Amino acid sequence: MTRIVIIGGGPGGYEAALVAAQLGADVTVVERDGPGGACVLTDCVPSKTLIATSTRRGIMQESDTLGLRFSGGPDGIVGGLEVDLGMVNKRVKDLARAQSFDVAERLAYEDVRIVRGEARFVDPQIIAVGDERLRADVVLIATGATPRVLPGAEPDGERILSWRQLYDLPELPEELIVVGSGVTGAELASAYLSLGSKVTLVSSRDRILPSEDADAAGVLEEVFRRRGMNVLSRSRAAGVERSGDGVIVTLDDGRKVEGSHCLMTVGMVPNTRGIGLPEVGVRLDSRGFITVDKVSRTSAPHIYAAGDCTGVLMLASVAAMQGRIAMWHALGEAVQPLKMGWVAANIFTDPEVATVGVTQAMVDSGEVNAREVVLPLATNPRAKMQGFEDGFVKLFCRQSTSIVLGAVIVAPRASELILGVSVAVQQHLTVDQVAHTFAVYPSLSGSITEASRRLMQESAY
Numbered sequence: 214m215t216r217i218v219i220i221g222g223g224p225g226g227y228e229a230a231l232v233a234a235q236l237g238a239d240v241t242v243v244e245r246d247g248p249g250g251a252c253v254l255t256d257c258v259p260s261k262t263l264i265a266t267s268t269r270r271g272i273m274q275e276s277d278t279l280g281l282r283f284s285g286g287p288d289g290i291v292g293g294l295e296v297d298l299g300m301v302n303k304r305v306k307d308l309a310r311a312q313s314f315d316v317a318e319r320l321a322y323e324d325v326r327i328v329r330g331e332a333r334f335v336d337p338q339i340i341a342v343g344d345e346r347l348r349a350d351v352v353l354i355a356t357g358a359t360p361r362v363l364p365g366a367e368p369d370g371e372r373i374l375s376w377r378q379l380y381d382l383p384e385l386p387e388e389l390i391v392v393g394s395g396v397t398g399a400e401l402a403s404a405y406l407s408l409g410s411k412v413t414l415v416s417s418r419d420r421i422l423p424s425e426d427a428d429a430a431g432v433l434e435e436v437f438r439r440r441g442m443n444v445l446s447r448s449r450a451a452g453v454e455r456s457g458d459g460v461i462v463t464l465d466d467g468r469k470v471e472g473s474h475c476l477m478t479v480g481m482v483p484n485t486r487g488i489g490l491p492e493v494g495v496r497l498d499s500r501g502f503i504t505v506d507k508v509s510r511t512s513a514p515h516i517y518a519a520g521d522c523t524g525v526l527m528l529a530s531v532a533a534m535q536g537r538i539a540m541w542h543a544l545g546e547a548v549q550p551l552k553m554g555w556v557a558a559n560i561f562t563d564p565e566v567a568t569v570g571v572t573q574a575m576v577d578s579g580e581v582n583a584r585e586v587v588l589p590l591a592t593n594p595r596a597k598m599q600g601f602e603d604g605f606v607k608l609f610c611r612q613s614t615s616i617v618l619g620a621v622i623v624a625p626r627a628s629e630l631i632l633g634v635s636v637a638v639q640q641h642l643t644v645d646q647v648a649h650t651f652a653v654y655p656s657l658s659g660s661i662t663e664a665s666r667r668l669m670q671e672s673a674y
Contacts, residue, residue, distance in 0.1 A: 214239045218340050218347050220332045221355030223250025224529040225520030229536030234323035236544045243332040248317035255377040262305045264404045264561045271407035271563050279600050296408050302380045334489035351515050351543045358481035358521035365452035372460050373475050386410045386474040390462050392450045393478035394421040403562040412442045417449040426621045429566045436603050483522045507550030509539035557635045559628035564604045567627035570619020570638045582612045586667040588660050595655035608664040615643045644668040
């Protein structure tokens with residue numbers, strides 16, 4: 214029986230463990246924080262739970278155009294929608310613990326052993342966890358990453374925060390300054406704005422979400438500003454300090470921004486130090502991420518890696534796929550290498566931004582020869598009925614063959630809408646085939662088939 218030791222119990226680790234166990238291996242998972250790892254306990258699951266609450270409140274706040282208003286109380290004062298942050302945070306933590314328990318139960322059902330503690334390589338096939346030594350024929354490293362700390366802006370857990378410290382706040386931040394306008398910064402800025410905080414978003418670039426589709430980022434920034442967010446573009450934070458019951462963020466041009474709390478979202482650092490990787494021949498890049506190939510192999514024989522510690526698209530879905538691929542490959546199963554062009558991603562702002570396949574930048578640069586169409590969400594009948602005006606569906610297809618190459622969707626629940634396009638991309642469907650697929654009427658997904666019909670008509674000329 215093949216002995217497999219997996220270091221890290223997040224999506225990359227526990228999904229790999231399930232595959233390996235089902236293929237008959239003897240599997241041990243070493244996890245420091247608990248089943249599910251940081252993804253379940255402090256990162257993805259908690260943040261998306263908080264965002265779900267904020268999105269619900271946002272919808273209720275903007276329902277007056279549908280004829281829905283909060284009624285006045287007996288004293289004649291119009292009622293408001295209050296946020297009980299204690300209850301919100303309790304639900305966030307309870308759900309994270311429940312999800313961790315579900316992961317543990319699933320692993321136990323497959324006879325996967327879980328060892329709590331920190332692991333370190335003794336040699337390429339012996340892992341030390343405290344006084345215990347685990348022998349392995351194959352090792353998977355899935356240690357994840359940690360929020361990057363900006364010198365001069367070290368989190369204190371009270372006023373200067375990393376996103377892992379948000380769920381201990383006793384009250385809603387009155388004036389929240391979010392430093393960093395990438396995915397995490399945009400998501401949490403959007404969430405706290407909808408919950409009722411005054412939010413300032415500090416972006417070092419000329420726009421928010423600098424690595425994402427420019428049209429999508431433009432829609433989001435317009436929505437943020439319309440809802441009252443203060444977006445500071447081309448503004449790099451030089452430091453953060455406490456000031457009484459608040460904080461002062463100093464920008465590199467000398468300007469100062471004052472608020473009640475500051476949330477730092479300035480990237481991630483891989484958890485690869487101090488576990489003996491260089492000693493066993495595992496190569497790291499200049500930033501400390503583990504170098505892997507398309508089947509998750511490292512530079513050391515029989516040692517694989519998956520998830521955020523590899524720096525390959527920091528998404529739970531990618532980590533899970535990397536872990537599964539690693540086990541299929543290690544145990545001799547047929548395996549298809551990781552294809553980045555098939556990865557669907559979503560930004561959980563309000564509205565959401567979902568993407569798959571080729572990007573606008575690839576098309577504009579000439580790297581990909583493609584046609585595109587953009588349908589504003591405001592033209593969709595279901596969107597009109599629900600009062601959604603912000604967003605669009607952008608669809609790309611190959612110029613010659615009309616094969617679907619990718620999409621950008623900005624809409625409520627875009628994360629649910631992108632699956633159809635993901636299937637089309639992975640299965641090499643043409644816009645004609647998508648156009649002839651039935652979509653419910655009325656539905657937001659109808660914009661996908663409509664975009665396909667537009668591209669199909671263009672190909673006739």
